[in-house]
Amino acid sequence: MSDQLYQDRIVALAKAKTGAGKLAAPTKSARRDNPLCGDRVIIDVRLDDTGHIAEIAHQVRGCLLCQASAAALSSVAVGRDKAGIEAIRHDAERALGREDGEAGEPYAAFAPVKAHKSRQECVLLPLEALQDALS
């Protein structure tokens, strides 16, 4: 067995299912599909008056990487606004080796995906859905 993509931290994130589900009264929602692999993410957010995320939930029909990413995102999204999510996006891009610099937590966990280009979209999909919802 060679290079391990599914390292314990990624599997643990996915199994934690942080934020899995729907919100009763979301301010915004967005859905993203990846037509190449069929992954699908729906993100619900409730925003406070200043545009910061008060609550977040996700439904993922997709692979473990997508689930882990959605859970990672949910674990750090509350209290952030558009710019704050942009910062997380940079962490993700850095973890995947698409941007220079060191990735912050929790996205540093996705460093093993660096070597697997075809799976990187799986990690980014929840972020893209959330950014759609906020835009």
Place this chain on the structure above:
Amino acid sequence: MSDQLYQDRIVALAKAKTGAGKLAAPTKSARRDNPLCGDRVIIDVRLDDTGHIAEIAHQVRGCLLCQASAAALSSVAVGRDKAGIEAIRHDAERALGREDGEAGEPYAAFAPVKAHKSRQECVLLPLEALQDALS
């Protein structure tokens, strides 16, 4: 210089231009084109009451092989009927190595074309036009 396609006999046949021209009052005429190389042959024949060729002429817009073949054909066509031309066709096919057996004259002259598949149609075109005219 390697294998000589244009051996003296072929060149001599072409230069002889036997039968080049039109008939004043042809019984039948036929035109054949080779769309691949652009060669074009028109054959005129005057037939006698028994269907034998009394007179023949050809206009060739084409290469030396086609001209030589038209001249060769004109030199032996007179007095033959459909079956007689069929026999010449067999000579031609034999000379080109497409049929077994030895080619009769004058088509034996075309033996050098055996090695040049892309040029064999040039030799056969006048025969095809004449066969069209007789059919």
Place this chain on the structure above:
Amino acid sequence: MSFSVAAVRRQFPILSEIIDGQPVHYLDNGASAQTPDAVLDAVRAYETTGRANVLRGVHRLAERATEAYETARIEVATFLGVEPLEVVFTGGCTAAINLVAYSYGSLLKPGDRILLSELEHHSNIVPWQLLRARSGVELDMIPVTVEGRIDLDALPRLLTPRTRLISLAHVSNVTGALLDIRAVVTLAKTIGAKVMLDGAQRAPHGPLDLPALGVDFYAFAGHKAYGPNGVGVLWARPELLEAMPPFHGGGSMIGRVTLAETTFAPPPRRFEAGTPPIGQAIGLGAACKWMRGLDWTAAHAHEMALVQRLMDGLQKIDGTQILGPASLQSRYPVVSFMLDGVHPHDVAQTLDSFGVAVRAGHHCCQPLMDRFDIDGTTRVSMAPYNDNTDIDALLSGVQHAARTLR
């Protein structure tokens, strides 16, 4: 003719590569098969000793290229049991189906019907949907049984007097199910409909006798049949080819071009506009010849023994489910499965870390996935060069995924 897996494997250079420190357990043949020395050598000979354009040249390289190209057509024709002039070289299987959809399709009238099935590859669906949008033909879909077969019991009620064409996969690229062609052809004849087979997944498993099958069109891809990419084949009955108008326009498919109007060459040239994929056709000819050199009774038995070993192994892993026929009857060596609680991409990715190449996802069969309400499967597709070690490596990987990812 004889069959030895070891002897076959030795002919495929990639199978003895060590890639990222691991041997290659290549079980993604349904996507693209590997290619033997015989094909590589034929292409290289063209490229380095006979490269030229075909048909119009008188110099010796052009003569060599033309001869090699037309010999390839003969090889393909022999492989299919048909005449060389009935074989059209295309850019692929998809291109072959599009040729029929555009050319034969242009002869159809609004209200004419084309019958497909729910298990078709997108390449045998989308061209007809595009035709529908252009010309107002209607599409009907044969449903698929729980076993993943085209449900031929539904055929009689789906056939109408307006049904002109039935286009179906000879072998499913997801379930491995083999079509009962005789049943289809018999019913099609009663209403005069033509039958087209998408042979992409059948051609890689040995020679065919198309006239005996009684079909009207057949399409397959070079790269899945051990040949190069960028080439495919359309076979059609000569009277159909004769009646079909051109599709692509360009060099070589013409009779005479003037600014006012143009006449067209007879088939197959009418459908081979421009410079054809010469080296690729030559490679495909070599692949067909290579396939004809195998003992397919033995090779097929070998492939199906691998299927059995795979199915047996999967059954021992908790939560696996096979999508497709459970028996080996009327089936080719393509096996799709689901592993409960693990996404197919994660199965495939785990397998990759075991050196095992398989495909995961919808396999260009979204309507079939919808039929079973799933996102995708993990697909194992075999060739004669696969062996028990490939299957065992795969089973270890699936076990590992089952243990660690759920």
Place this chain on the structure above:
Amino acid sequence: MSFSVAAVRRQFPILSEIIDGQPVHYLDNGASAQTPDAVLDAVRAYETTGRANVLRGVHRLAERATEAYETARIEVATFLGVEPLEVVFTGGCTAAINLVAYSYGSLLKPGDRILLSELEHHSNIVPWQLLRARSGVELDMIPVTVEGRIDLDALPRLLTPRTRLISLAHVSNVTGALLDIRAVVTLAKTIGAKVMLDGAQRAPHGPLDLPALGVDFYAFAGHKAYGPNGVGVLWARPELLEAMPPFHGGGSMIGRVTLAETTFAPPPRRFEAGTPPIGQAIGLGAACKWMRGLDWTAAHAHEMALVQRLMDGLQKIDGTQILGPASLQSRYPVVSFMLDGVHPHDVAQTLDSFGVAVRAGHHCCQPLMDRFDIDGTTRVSMAPYNDNTDIDALLSGVQHAARTLR
């Protein structure tokens, strides 16, 4: 960057072959160029160490193949001076023009006009004639000057408010004439017509800067640009690609397929239905990279010195006549000539016996032959690897033909 003919020649294995006892004087590059080791090696590496289908696989061979395929797109884009996602891989130059004729063509209305020229290759005439038959667009033809150039003086009166597209050869495959693109683009802009260039004969002579040319579509063929057969390129402005409906339907060009309806992927995938010519695109990428590694100022000067030597030599042979510009200005190394009293095929055949490969006939330009009322020409088409010995062997052969065949 530097240029040495000997160094270039060494990279082309076929040039040191002895074929039927003779060296290869290959002067038929306009039909198909030869291919260097860099291309052969890139294709072989794909075939033997990374062969797999692209886009949908997660295993390492599929990742390698996808990476190599997309890197090839970047190489081609760099060669053309454009963005990778604007580059569509097709089956060839003819296929690229047909893509535009079918897809962009379907956006045109009856009465819209397309402007071509009398010197176009059949591949840039017949697709538009087929479109005319399908959709009622009208075709106009720019005449050709006695020098074998597109007569741009005629352009203003041929342009109408309904002219939607002007599609012209960047370099003529018969006369070698280079189009004055700036003049065409300037006039086209005044009425909002799009400009397409058939770059089949220009691409083999070095990198391009398409945005600077100001054109809208560009097409070329792999096999004439030192790459493999079976692959070509369509470039188009991104907003045009975006607006164009699909042509071929099949796998990979879709968004979501259902039985009822289907959505399509964004460009370039929308136009790459089915498995693309992967190995061939990789080879073409290597060819573009190889071309970018040459010093084209020197290479072009070398090519044009060969043209001069050829023209000088032909002039010394009684009864030769060149069809095309007499000067070296605005011209590429394609030279057509006639030898009084000797049919072009006989010239070419004689040259073959001197080991010289040229093409004879109408060169898929029957309207141009009609314009000059000739059956055909003998065409000498050069590449950077040609040298004086090639030209001298050719001149000896023409002399021999002049002496013996008339």
